[in-house]
Amino acid sequence: MSQTTKQDILRVNDLKAYYQMNYFGVNREVRAVDGITMTVRKGEVYGIAGESSSGKTSFIKVLAAAIRPPLRVVSGTVEFDFKSGKIDVAHASPSEVERVRWRDLSYIMQGSMSVLNPVRKIGKTFRDFAFRPLGLSNEAFEARVIEHLRRLKLPPEVLNAFPHELSGGMRQRVTIGLATVCHPEFVIADEPTTALDVVVQKEVLGLIREIQQDMNSSVVFVTHDMSVHANMADRVGIIYAGRLVEEGPTREMFFAPKHPYTAHLVASLPRIGDTTQRPALEGRPPNLADPPQGCRFHPRCPLAVDKCRKDVPPLEQVGPDHRTACWRWQDVKPLVSPHVAHGVMA
Amino acid sequence: MTTLLEVRNVNKRFTMGGLLGRRVINAVQDANLTLSSDKPEIFTIIGESGSGKTTLARMILGLELPTSGEISFAGKTVSHRVGRQERLDFMAKVQPVFQNPFEAFNPLKRVDRYLESTARRFLRLKSRDDLDGAMDGALQKVGLSLAEVRGRYPHEMSGGQLQRAAIARALIPNPPLLVADEPVSMVDASLRMSIVNLLKSLRDDLGVSVIYITHDLATAYYISNRLIIMQRGRIVEMGDARTVLDNPEHPYSRLLKASVLSTEDAGAGKLATDPEMVELANELVKRPGRLVDRPDGRMVMSYDRA
Amino acid sequence: MFAVFRDLIRYNIEFAIGLILVGAVVIFACLSFFSPVDPSLIYMTIPDQPPSAQYWFGTNSRGQDMFWQLSAAMRNSLTFGLTVAVLSRIISIAVGLTAGYVGGWVDRVLMFINDIFVAIPIFPVLVLFYFVLRNNMDSLTLALIMACFGWPFDARLIRSVALGLKHREFTRHAVFAGMSTRKVLLEEHLPYVMPIVFATFMNNMLWSIGLEVTLAVLGFTNINNPTIGTSLYWANSHSAMVVGVWWWIAIPVAMIVITFIGLFLLAMSMNEYIDPRSRLRRMGA
Numbered sequence: 051m052s053q054t055t056k057q058d059i060l061r062v063n064d065l066k067a068y069y070q071m072n073y074f075g076v077n078r079e080v081r082a083v084d085g086i087t088m089t090v091r092k093g094e095v096y097g098i099a100g101e102s103s104s105g106k107t108s109f110i111k112v113l114a115a116a117i118r119p120p121l122r123v124v125s126g127t128v129e130f131d132f133k134s135g136k137i138d139v140a141h142a143s144p145s146e147v148e149r150v151r152w153r154d155l156s157y158i159m160q161g162s163m164s165v166l167n168p169v170r171k172i173g174k175t176f177r178d179f180a181f182r183p184l185g186l187s188n189e190a191f192e193a194r195v196i197e198h199l200r201r202l203k204l205p206p207e208v209l210n211a212f213p214h215e216l217s218g219g220m221r222q223r224v225t226i227g228l229a230t231v232c233h234p235e236f237v238i239a240d241e242p243t244t245a246l247d248v249v250v251q252k253e254v255l256g257l258i259r260e261i262q263q264d265m266n267s268s269v270v271f272v273t274h275d276m277s278v279h280a281n282m283a284d285r286v287g288i289i290y291a292g293r294l295v296e297e298g299p300t301r302e303m304f305f306a307p308k309h310p311y312t313a314h315l316v317a318s319l320p321r322i323g324d325t326t327q328r329p330a331l332e333g334r335p336p337n338l339a340d341p342p343q344g345c346r347f348h349p350r351c352p353l354a355v356d357k358c359r360k361d362v363p364p365l366e367q368v369g370p371d372h373r374t375a376c377w378r379w380q381d382v383k384p385l386v387s388p389h390v391a392h393g394v395m396a
Numbered sequence: 397m398t399t400l401l402e403v404r405n406v407n408k409r410f411t412m413g414g415l416l417g418r419r420v421i422n423a424v425q426d427a428n429l430t431l432s433s434d435k436p437e438i439f440t441i442i443g444e445s446g447s448g449k450t451t452l453a454r455m456i457l458g459l460e461l462p463t464s465g466e467i468s469f470a471g472k473t474v475s476h477r478v479g480r481q482e483r484l485d486f487m488a489k490v491q492p493v494f495q496n497p498f499e500a501f502n503p504l505k506r507v508d509r510y511l512e513s514t515a516r517r518f519l520r521l522k523s524r525d526d527l528d529g530a531m532d533g534a535l536q537k538v539g540l541s542l543a544e545v546r547g548r549y550p551h552e553m554s555g556g557q558l559q560r561a562a563i564a565r566a567l568i569p570n571p572p573l574l575v576a577d578e579p580v581s582m583v584d585a586s587l588r589m590s591i592v593n594l595l596k597s598l599r600d601d602l603g604v605s606v607i608y609i610t611h612d613l614a615t616a617y618y619i620s621n622r623l624i625i626m627q628r629g630r631i632v633e634m635g636d637a638r639t640v641l642d643n644p645e646h647p648y649s650r651l652l653k654a655s656v657l658s659t660e661d662a663g664a665g666k667l668a669t670d671p672e673m674v675e676l677a678n679e680l681v682k683r684p685g686r687l688v689d690r691p692d693g694r695m696v697m698s699y700d701r702a
Numbered sequence: 703m704f705a706v707f708r709d710l711i712r713y714n715i716e717f718a719i720g721l722i723l724v725g726a727v728v729i730f731a732c733l734s735f736f737s738p739v740d741p742s743l744i745y746m747t748i749p750d751q752p753p754s755a756q757y758w759f760g761t762n763s764r765g766q767d768m769f770w771q772l773s774a775a776m777r778n779s780l781t782f783g784l785t786v787a788v789l790s791r792i793i794s795i796a797v798g799l800t801a802g803y804v805g806g807w808v809d810r811v812l813m814f815i816n817d818i819f820v821a822i823p824i825f826p827v828l829v830l831f832y833f834v835l836r837n838n839m840d841s842l843t844l845a846l847i848m849a850c851f852g853w854p855f856d857a858r859l860i861r862s863v864a865l866g867l868k869h870r871e872f873t874r875h876a877v878f879a880g881m882s883t884r885k886v887l888l889e890e891h892l893p894y895v896m897p898i899v900f901a902t903f904m905n906n907m908l909w910s911i912g913l914e915v916t917l918a919v920l921g922f923t924n925i926n927n928p929t930i931g932t933s934l935y936w937a938n939s940h941s942a943m944v945v946g947v948w949w950w951i952a953i954p955v956a957m958i959v960i961t962f963i964g965l966f967l968l969a970m971s972m973n974e975y976i977d978p979r980s981r982l983r984r985m986g987a
Contacts, residue, residue, distance in 0.1 A: 072713075101584040102555075218445070247444035248611060248655040249674065255657075256667035274584050280662035301663030318589040319659055320618040322641050328618065330590030334554025459874075484880060492878055499871040503982055504893045510879045517880025551982065565879060 058131065059236060059268045060090040060113070065126035065140065067112050080338045082108035082121070084292035087365065090236075095262060095269045097283030097300070099276060099315065101335050105292035107240070110272055114157055114238050115139035115147045130155065132235050153183035156229040158239040158258070165225050166213040172224055173209030180231045198231045201264070202257060219250035223257060230261055237262070237269045244273065255282055276315050280304055285371065288312050291336045291346035294365060298372035308374040308382050310351050317385035329385060345377065353378045399471070400433035400572060400605060401456065406465035408451050408629075423451040425629045427465070428687075433572060436603045438595065440616040440637060442652070443626035449609050452626070453577045456607065457492055458483070469573075488518040491566035493576035493595075493606075497559035497583065501550040507558070508546050511535075511565045518569035534564040537602060538594060556587045563594060567604070574598070577609045592619055613656050617641045625649045628681050635694025645696045648677040710975060717971035723964030727957065731777035739767060741774035741928045750947050760949040763940040772954060775928040778841060779911055780961070782929065785845040786910035787903045790852035795899060798857040799887045802864025803873075813861070819854040824913070827851070832922045839924055844917075848910050856902040860895045867891050897977045904969035908962055915958070930954050 067083040082105040090096045100106035108121060112128055117140070128140040132154040137146060139155075159165050166175055176195050184191060196206045202223045213221055222242065229237055239258065243251040259282060262269050271282050279286050280300060287297040288311060296309035307313040314331045333350035336342055345363050348354040357377050365375040376382065408424040425448075431439055443449035454460040455467055458474045467474045469490060476483060494500040501507055508531065515521050515530040532542035538560040545553075545561055553561070559579070566574055576595065580588040596619045598604040610616055616623055620637040625648065633646040644650045651673045685699035710717045739746055745765035753760040759768035801812040831847055832839050867873060867890070876886050911930070917923050918931025925932050933954045937943075942950040974980055 101586060248613075249444065249651060249669070252655045252657065252667060252669050253674075256669065259667055275657075276585055277657040277659050280659040281657050281664075281667055284663075299663060304659055304662035315585055316659070318585050320589070320592070320614040321658070321660075322614055322617045322653065322656060325618060325638075328589045328593070330556075330588075330593055331586035332556070332590065334556065487878055487880065492874065494871045494875060496871060500875050502872040502876070502890050504978055505890070510875060513876075513879040513881050513885075562875065565875075 056091040058089045059092045061129045062088050063127045066124040068124050069120045071120045078339050081292050086294050090268050093266045094284040097279035097286040098272045100289035104289050106289045153232045154234050155236045156234040158229045158242040160241040168213055179228050183232050202227050222254050233265050235267050239271045241273050296374040308368050308379040309376045310353050311347050313385050398433045401431040402468050403427050403429045404466050406462045409463045422629045424448040436599050436605045437621035438599050438606045438608050438619050440608045440620035440623035447626040448629040449626050453575050453609050457575055488569035489571050490573045491571045493579045495578045497555045500562045503550050507548055514565055514568045534568045538564045556590050559591050573605045575607045632697040651677045714971045716967045720964045720967030723960050727961045731780055734773040734777045737770045739770050741771050759953050762950045775930050775933050779930045782841050782845055783907035783911040786848045787906040789849035794853035794857040798860025799864045802861040803868050816854045824851045829922055852906050859898050863895050897973050900973050904965045930958050
């Protein structure tokens, strides 16, 4: 599991991205991403978890180089190290972004219907997205697409189908195919299975994992569902109120979390075969236009002390690969005893 | 035993398409279930999309009429084709809980107007004091107070507060039954447990029965007394929640359980599904069968030999 | 309400310009209340005088002071446009919201009637009405007839929004809170269709004033009632352009253009303000 030797493909350095808006004299600045520093390594799946309005969607927009007003990058860099060269997507020109988009950096979206044009056959959509980045002849392109679809367990006939003729699971597999047909080095997956049924969800997740390992690409996987992270991610980062509050190897995050918020997220997952009372986290995520002083989690935190109300905890190293932003991380205990005791890593 | 809700041999067919290519969809086939009013319980309907669970819920709420069979509540047939007063009387006894707390309130309107309208219509209260008393009483039951809610717009409240306020609204006429259609599928993890725990306390402390519709086996296990598992409109397994989920018998129930993402081996990346299980479950959809009793009290669909 | 206007003027240049243009036109129209001459009388002044210090807008070949003449015309045209727009908005809201929300056979019947009105060509019908009613055809009657024809397209638009709102959870929530259909429509759904109502309000005024001008120029209205249309009718019948009385045509046309631009800017900027999404953002959601 040690991946420290592996090279970084993405370095995010103190990224700040704010929504700056002016509505008829009401000026608002929403600090959606407020100082995030993290790296993603070659060939790993990095899970990002966070509640709605935690800023995770804005963070992903910046990573995907889809920065549109009113969202603006205020400071920091987002540097990808592709084989074709380095690029800082937070500051790159549209033509530079165009060069890497889809070929090196691609995405799998939440709703497959928003990617697939309902009146265009799947084959045509493949052509729209991938023909230019791949730069192959007509026959070679066709062969490549069919080969790729086979890997996703899709018959070549889907190329002649319209999106509505396919089931939800098949459509999501098609969008995965679209995102990966160019063998990109970096894939951003934004809640790709949230709308799917459990059986299909597991299948699609397995597929993403399989194809990621095949291509040895890096994936940033965003979802609020911790049980998906448990099975998908190599490392998990938790975003709360625009900041990364904890980051570590998946197993440690689940069995030995070092931030009270992570401990709560993990503890709030019910399990079949276990009816012990599960705690709920009270309160609401802070308003990012007016975040609380000090640690942003302190109003909801059971461990909060005076220091937490005043000073912002830095994201500090607490173990190999494990960082947390909590003044009292040594006091954080898993809220629900881990189910498999011998599985806990010391 | 007095019967609160009885669903007897209910079928629902939808006809899709226009003049050409008419297609019949059997959304619900031969559903039977009974809730007694003596012992409040959380009755869970588990199913994936297209299983008919939402259609069944809509029929119980009287938003849809069964094609055949009958749904009766406290001895009266449920239907929306009745006089306004009769419909209001029914609504006072069976109230829904909505899927998305952020969607359950009109974002341009204050939250308390829903509560006030409910108190006015169902309790026929008129004076300011009575209305406030009824609203505050219901809000207290879910851990809120009128002072916290009055005059506020939905965006000024958290998802948890909104879902609580929505449930409080439903509780105003003291209904014996709530129908909660996927009340946690759209909410964040930290909020999910607070809603699930609330449903639990409604049953335990207030004696309200809840029909809980979900695709999530884990929360179903956590709160329900009894459950049914639906596959393409048919109930394939039914019984005590723990008995069924600890050891599901029907191949489809087994597949659902196997598809639940476990956190027990977090980080190990175990995602393989057994394709034979999927195939077997899919094949059974087409075969005729009927529910048979098992010694442990559950009912499982058994199929005629092909 | 006052603060809203102040904010709109200060932060929205389109609104400010629109307000100035429409304001100028409305003030001009209101001056007709203080008119020293009766606009229906003819040969009160020397005919065919170009604009001057004494006759700001000149005089026409019928011996009328164009300033007071147009002031009255503008008032009548605006009132006419407003009447048609308000009446047809009421019909389109009622039909659109009901059809979309209630659905079923009510929807089918309402949309059938709607489509009939879409299909009937309005111009021949108006001419027919003129021939039947003749001198009983006053401004109000014409406005009523046109209102009956001005709603169907917008009703369809409102219906499509209502169809979407019907399936929002808050609608069902309102029903289970015991709200009546009328209450659901007027309190829950109406705010969402207001942007459409505003946008189409302006379009509708434009359409009705324009159609009135067309009818009047052809002589199919009460030509003794001063409107922008009848002004042009008389100018045409006196061959104003040929004899060089250009101000008789140019000034009314300029005025109607100013009105339209002003209304357009107002509608556009108000639309942005009234739009639920922008409203929510201002509320801080």
